[in-house]
Amino acid sequence: MATAKQLRFVDEFMVDRNASRAYQAAGYTAKGNSAEVAACRLLRDPEIQALVEQREADLRERVEVRQEQVVDLLWDIARADANDLIQHRRLCCRYCYGDGHRYQRTAGERERDVALWEAEQREAQDDAPVTAFDEMGGIGYHKLKAPNPDCPECFGEGVSDIFIPDTRLLTGPARTLYAGVKVMKNSIEVKMHSRVDTLNKVGQHLGMFKEVHEHRGAVGIVDVSEHVTADMKERVAKEMLRGAGYAFDDE
Numbered sequence: 671m672a673t674a675k676q677l678r679f680v681d682e683f684m685v686d687r688n689a690s691r692a693y694q695a696a697g698y699t700a701k702g703n704s705a706e707v708a709a710c711r712l713l714r715d716p717e718i719q720a721l722v723e724q725r726e727a728d729l730r731e732r733v734e735v736r737q738e739q740v741v742d743l744l745w746d747i748a749r750a751d752a753n754d755l756i757q758h759r760r761l762c763c764r765y766c767y768g769d770g771h772r773y774q775r776t777a778g779e780r781e782r783d784v785a786l787w788e789a790e791q792r793e794a795q796d797d798a799p800v801t802a803f804d805e806m807g808g809i810g811y812h813k814l815k816a817p818n819p820d821c822p823e824c825f826g827e828g829v830s831d832i833f834i835p836d837t838r839l840l841t842g843p844a845r846t847l848y849a850g851v852k853v854m855k856n857s858i859e860v861k862m863h864s865r866v867d868t869l870n871k872v873g874q875h876l877g878m879f880k881e882v883h884e885h886r887g888a889v890g891i892v893d894v895s896e897h898v899t900a901d902m903k904e905r906v907a908k909e910m911l912r913g914a915g916y917a918f919d920d921e
């Protein structure tokens with residue numbers, strides 16, 4: 671069983687892997703060369719070795735979990751659909767579904783127009799001819815219906831409409847893609863994380879590209895793929911292929 675001092679030594683050693691510094695920080699009294707010798711001896715102790723190896727394994731696991739979380743987030747952004755954040759839609763026009771392709775009202779609009787017509791009738795001169803209320807294309811206008819291809823007014827193209835959903839309700843990739851809104855005087859901008867930047871990051875993470883690292887004054891090319899587990903590579907590669915339309919047997 672390791673002593674409290676020995677455990678402290680392991681803790682300190684994990685900070686910077688400097689055995690003699692860890693030895694002194696743990697409260698041992700030896701100094702200088704004798705500290706170095708004693709620290710090395712302590713480090714070779716099988717029990718201490720096992721503790722260090724356990725700490726290293728824990729650290730590796732935590733790093734892998736973090737890397738996976740980062741890759742998951744990046745992948746969410748890369749595969750998210752911008753339509754979940756903002757949509758440009760073509761919707762039916764007022765004439766698409768009206769009787770005889772005449773202007774179509776909603777029930778509420780008809781009610782208001784009837785009231786206006788009645789007021790006009792009351793104010794009209796007694797000798798003015800009585801005009802019937804014009805029902806035009808009837809009621810039932812529903813702005814979310816698709817354009818009618820036979821419409822003689824919009825020729826099936828409908829009208830342009832911009833829709834931004836309630837961003838509080840976003841889930842999954844769309845929520846990760848969302849980066850806030852910018853409200854301007856006459857417009858609103860829905861901000862998104864860059865999918866191209868993100869794909870680059872995912873690619874770098876998978877070692878698809880070589881990354882240039884500056885290390886101790888020398889510039890070298892480092893293959894970053896060694897930090898990625900085989901399982902992560904397979905998963906992300908599958909996702910990419912799936913995005914390109916491939917299917918897998920295990921689904």
Ligand SMILES: [Zn+2]
Binds near residue numbers: 822
């Ligand atoms: Zn129409």
